[in-house]
Every structure is written in C-alpha cells, then in structure tokens.
Amino acid sequence: MTGPARRKGLTPRSEDFSAWYNEAVQQAELADYSPVRGSMVIRPWGYGIWENMQRALDDMFKATGHSNAYFPLLIPMSFIEREKEHVEGFKPELAVVTHAGGKDLEEPYVIRPTSETIIYSMYAKWVQSYRDLPILLNQWANVMRWELRTRLFLRTAEFLWQEGHTAHATEAEADEEALRMLGVYRSFMEDWMGMPPLTGAKSESEKFAGAVRSYACEALMQDGRALQAGTSHMLGQNFARQFGLTFQSEQGREEYAWNTSWGVSTRLVGGLVMTHGDDVGVVVPPRLAPTQVIVVPIGRSDEQWAAVREAAERVVGGLGDAGVRVEADTRRHLSPGAKFFEWERKGVPVRVEIGPRDVARGEVVVVRRVTAPGEERKEGVGEGRAVAGMPARLEALQGRLLEAARARREAGTHRGEVSSIEELGALLDGGAGFVHSGWSGDPAVEERVKEATRATIRVIPGEEFRSAAAPERCVGGGKARMEVVWARAY
C-alpha cells in the first residue's frame, strides 16, 4: 500500500463532502470495507483511536461508580418481542440465527441490536431488595442492526459500542443517572474529541424505542449536518414490568425498578473525522491520537543516516519519558515527502523532522498538522526545548481544535425567531446547521418540517443551550410551548 498510487489528493470537502469522507477514512487507514455486507474492518490506526476513546470513557464510567460486565450476544426472539415499542423499533433491522450446531433451533435467536431485554432479565434474577439497588453496569460489546444504507463508522450493520444499563429504586434517581451520563458524554466529547455537542431531550417521535425520555448529544459536522453522537435514556418501568424486575422497598412493598441505558459507539470516530478533517486528510486530536508525534530522520548517505537516526532515537526516548506517544519512521525505501504525506493524511498532530544540518545545529524542525491563523507551520527548535515543550504544544493544539469546532458550531447556529417552515428551510439551505425555533409540541408540525426541509428536531435544548429570549411562536404557526433545535442529520 505504499508508492505513488497513494499520493493522489482527496476530493475537496467543498466539492463533495461525502466522497471526501470516504476517501479520508480509507486513505488514513482508519477502516476498510469487508466482504460482509454493511460490516467494516477497523484498521489499527482507527482502532487505536477507539482504544483511546474507550480508556477515557471507561475511566469516567468507573469514576461515576459503574462496573463492567458481559451479557450474551444472542437474545431469544421472545425477549425482544416483549416490550412493544422496543420490538417495533428494532424488528426491521434484526439479524436472526435460525440454525446452530447442525440443527434448526426451536426458537430463533437475534444478534443483539441493543441489550435491554437480556440484561434486565438477569437483573430480575439478581435483585430482591432495595439494598441490591442501584445496579450500575456497563458493557463494551459489538451489536448488529441490519441497515440498508451504510457508511464507514457512521452507519454499519455491525458496530462496537458501550451500553450502560442501570436499575434504581426511584424515578428521580434514574433520571438523575440518565442526565449524569449525558454530562459524562458531553465532557468526553469536548475534552477528548474537541467536538462540542449540543445536549438536550429528544421529542417523542425521536426517542429510543422503549424509553420514557431520551437525551442526546448532537454535534455539528463541517458540512452543516448534525450527528447524533451519544444518547442516554430514562426507561421508566417499561422493561422492569416486562421482565419482572421488582424489589422489596424499605417500606416492605413490592415495586418495579427504574432503568436507564446509555451508549456511544464507533460512530464517534466518524464524528471526529467530520469535525476536524481537512482537504489533506484526517486530523486526530492529541489526546486521542495513537501516535502524537512522528519523528522523521532524513539522510541520504549511510553516514548521514547514522547521525540522524541517533538523534531521532534520542528525541523518541526523551518524548517517551515525557509521556508523549511517539514513534520514529525509519523506513529507508520511502522518501521524506512520502512519509510526510502519509502521516499528515493519518492526522498525527505533530511531526519532528531531523536532517543532517539540524543535527549539526542541535536543532529539530517541528511541524504542526494544524495551525492557528498567522501561526508558522514549521519551526526550527533546539532539540532539548522541542522535547521539553512537546506536552504543552500538544495540549495547545487540543485546545485549538475545540475552539475552532466551537466557533464553527456557533457560526452554524441560527437563534433568532423563525416564523415559518419556509423560512426554516431557507436558513438550512443558506448554510445554517442548527436552527433554534419555537414549537407547539405537535408531532404533525415535526412531520411537515421533515417533509419540507429534511430537517428533524435534534433536541429540546438543555438550559445552557437555550436562547436568551424564549421563542414565542411555533415554526408551524401558533404559540410555542418550547424551544427546539432543528438540523439535517446523519
């Protein structure tokens, strides 16, 4: 996979964002298509980003009191069918195992599209008294939803995710948990991904199949479309009733438990690409980059090569000691230009070039993958100072990516009064990403907006995202009962 064929540039984002995305993902070797319909292969660079996401999220889950566990991949068909809304939501996308161990099965199993049913059936077995609550578990797993149109990372038949499943004694506690995890997701997306989401509640028509209330993180991609990047659900007692998840309360009464579930998936990797990528390729925020700094020694003769390799090893050692994830690219059959091209496309935050003249001067050349306006892309720095300053340089880059994404989101958000569906459509066509408006709460208005503009209600925004002046009129006419945010979404 080396050589000139790979040096072809990407389709520019402005020309065809969707083509750019597919090329960027594949050429950065984040993922590849597989021979299995709708399933992808996550390659080491993409999986490395996912591993870093997992580690950060897992630490946050544990810090909020959760433990990991693992439940079966297969779910009896009868379990999925028990919660009425749940089965309606998921049935069209199920993959079904009808045959196993050389025999037809008496009852078919489905490959989990999500695990509420199997998990709450186990909780029902484990919980007797209020003292056994809350149960705060999370599972890292693969799930399967047979989608018709798939896109690498964004929508695949199989994907990797985590699903948190909790059980509580009261509704208030469950709602608090659902909101807490929404907050964890938001912090993660901001602090680690540099992808600041809008958060809030879903409308009735957009909520999870089987939930009482759904909350979501919605991020704005560079093409102005929203990406649902994480969801957290207060499931009420819906599943508890179907699976007999009861407990004896402190007062000695038999009561149904209250559940929540919440999840994020490998879709986040796609969100990261569409948030930070440029026409050169992917840009990975330093905190998630499997390799934060790539060191490229440059020398022709064997003598030069020995000198620059030695310097490169010293820099790698120094950066490693400083806690930086660093690698040296010592392949001799590739030109420096080919290496630069490859690592820029992959989105490594910083490159350090070391040539014979740099060695003679005790310097290295530090090259940033992304620059702020007016900032130099390349700079010659004394070797020691380059090493010592690297953690701060990486943190600064992390902050800059978040700022830029936040500025893009603000620039793409329309907050004034929107008086009609036509105006909403015109705003979206004119480049607005998130459009705030008033809404009566009538699902028919949602439906009309969707037909006319392809936009849906992404969230009923949380307090911190509401407009200073609450909108007074519903976008569909009449009085508004609440503020909502519309967008065309992935």
Next chain:
Amino acid sequence: MTGPARRKGLTPRSEDFSAWYNEAVQQAELADYSPVRGSMVIRPWGYGIWENMQRALDDMFKATGHSNAYFPLLIPMSFIEREKEHVEGFKPELAVVTHAGGKDLEEPYVIRPTSETIIYSMYAKWVQSYRDLPILLNQWANVMRWELRTRLFLRTAEFLWQEGHTAHATEAEADEEALRMLGVYRSFMEDWMGMPPLTGAKSESEKFAGAVRSYACEALMQDGRALQAGTSHMLGQNFARQFGLTFQSEQGREEYAWNTSWGVSTRLVGGLVMTHGDDVGVVVPPRLAPTQVIVVPIGRSDEQWAAVREAAERVVGGLGDAGVRVEADTRRHLSPGAKFFEWERKGVPVRVEIGPRDVARGEVVVVRRVTAPGEERKEGVGEGRAVAGMPARLEALQGRLLEAARARREAGTHRGEVSSIEELGALLDGGAGFVHSGWSGDPAVEERVKEATRATIRVIPGEEFRSAAAPERCVGGGKARMEVVWARAY
C-alpha cells in the same frame, strides 16, 4: 443476594470437584447462567479479573510489536468452507444467520468461531510487497462455537478471547512468531495467574484445524486434569493459498505469505479458579484481583462507627496512594462475619479489619486469604506499617500462589519409564496428572490410549519440560521416537 441463604458452604473439592467448581464460580459472582443456551453472563467480579488479564496481555502483545484491529463478527459461509481441514473442524459447531433485515439471505453467514478466513481475505487486499510484511495484528472479540456440553468459563457457546493473526515472508519467521507468542502466554500464566503451564507442540491429531504445527500451554488443575489454556499455531501457507495472500518477494517473485494465529480466552478465568480455589471459595492472585484489599470497619454504636470509618478511610487513602486496588465495605446492614464470608468467597487476597480497640491502639488486623504452612492468618499491625508493607505483602502472596501451583504440578507429574497402556492408566487412576512416556508417533497408539484411559497427548514437551533421560520405549510397545505428556483433559 444477601443474607443467610448465601452462607451455605461449598461442596468440598474432595467430594465433587465439578460441583465445587460450579458453586464457587456462581457464589463468588464471577458468572451466572443466562437464558441463552450455553451462554453465560460474566458478572463484574469475573469481568474485572478478565479486564486485568486483558490489560496485562495487551501490554505484552504491544511490547512484541502487535497492534489491535477489529474484523467482522459474521463470516460468509463460503469463506469458512474454503480451507478443507478448517471447515471439517468447525462446521459442527457453527451458529448460522440465515435471515436479516426482514429477508432471507442469499448466502448465509456464520458467527465467527475463529477469524482466520475473514482476516486473511483482508490481508490479501492489503499486502503487495515484502515491504508490507510482517503484519502483526490482534483482535479482542467474542466468538461462538455451539458446544453440546457447556461449563461456566471452561466451555461456553459464546466466549471472549483474543486472536492474534500474523503474516510473514518466510516460514522461519512465522515459526519464530508462533513460539514467541507461546512464550508470552507462558510468562503471563506464570507471572500474572500463578498458573505454571507445560508447553510444547501438539500431536497431529490434536492440532488446530488448518494448522501445520500447533503449540499449547497446558496447566494442571487441582483435580489432576489438564486444561488447555492457550494455543499458538503456525498455519503455513494453507490459508494464504485459499485467500490469495501473496506478496512480491525482494527477488521479485510472487510468493504465498506464512501465517500464524494464537489465542487465549475467558477460559483462563476458569483455570484460575481450578488452580487456586479452596473449599472456602475462589482465590484471586493479587496481580489480577479487581480489589486487592478489602477494608472492613467494625463498630456497633454510631460513635464507634464514626471512629472506625474514619480510620478505614485513612487506610483506603494510604493504600490507594501506594498503588493498591482497595475498597472499604461500609454496609451497615451486614454483620462483619457476613462480610468476611462474602469477600473470602470472592477471593480478595487481603482483608483489613478495623475495630474500636484497634483504632485506640493505632492498629489494624491484617488477614490473609491464603497462608503458607506455619504462617499466622491474622496479625495485628500498626496502621502505618500495614499500609506501607501492603505492596510487598501482596507480591509475596502472588509468589506463594505460583510456588504452590508449581509444587502441585510437580507432585502430579510422573516422569519414569511407562511400559504399557495399562501402566499409564494405573498411574492416572492413582492420582498422576501429567504422565511422560515415549511414543512411536503412531496415531493408532494415541487412539488406543484414549479408549483405554481417557487420556490424550497434551503436548510433545518443549526442551525445558523434557525428562533428563529420553524415554526409549513407546507406551504402545516398540521403540519411542519422541517423548510425550499424557493427561485427562477438560
């Protein structure tokens, strides 16, 4: 799940090892049965052990140059069928998806029983030249083999594992890789699990379906049966030929690549239980224990409780700072005895009890889960000394578990000349676990031994496990061509 019902003792190992195992696993809350045939639920305590195993192994894989990636769960039926021995080995155990997204599939998919076929089909796409080799990837995943008789952790329809898959330019390099990973497994089992395995090659009849050579780690359980705990395979060019995995060599020739695959699974958790457990319950080696020290404050009045809780918090803080995984059990509705019982059953290595009189003396009581002969189980220690000495105490316990397991393995190994199949059977009936003997290499002898004694060749032992004097006679009569180790196995 609290209260007197849980205080029932386990069936003693000497009475019924198999019953003891099932009870120990469930009552320690390592795992539970699920409503899905042959699939289990891994509960937080069991999953926490698996997470620690994963982390240690993953670090070792990365230190030997491997990266992680992820390949599809589903494999087209035609892929599985391509390698003749492979499909013969796995076909009877396949779970088959025939229906998805509301339609019957044109070609059924199988849920991966192992991923050679799908992975090497991708390598074929990625590899052009010798410069693209070696490929050194690992995948953490779930797999499915529809087993008739299942046992928690030891044999389940679905299990979690890692599967390494590599591609090399030469046979020598592939064989070196297969042996390197066998060594990684052996080190992991010794250093982390305290479960010293015997290593060596499998006989033809016992090797992996599709491999040229299989290597294995075989550990001796307390009941004298062997557990195959990890395997590493040199696959030759078998899969490369079926999937067109070729490369242009340095000399410009088109050649097939050489593959290896290697894996360990959640079965290791079962091996850990059967290596260290006692009649009280599970014993978890400190390096793998999710909680290494449980602190139990003991006080009746609120005043006493405040004092012991304060001391407990101090100890937890101190131990946490020292890098010890520690937790305080502050449940007030449970008696100290009930707590001791629960944590001993789970196998937490060390308990620290703090009562009012201890607080007055500035002491705590340190209680070991396992003691060496002549060692006190409980000892009063100054609080500061207890905290400062804990890492060393845990390491000593880790070492002691390995020593004990090694001594048991040696005591259970018979190395003298074995002159007949009858003698081999008598040795096994008399309590021998591993029996070394000579073997002619004739599969008919293997078959006869199996029928007469239920033992199989576990390995053709590696150099370090061979007897000082090579056996001269085959156990089935005639001249020996090699030394082998027999055992009854899980």
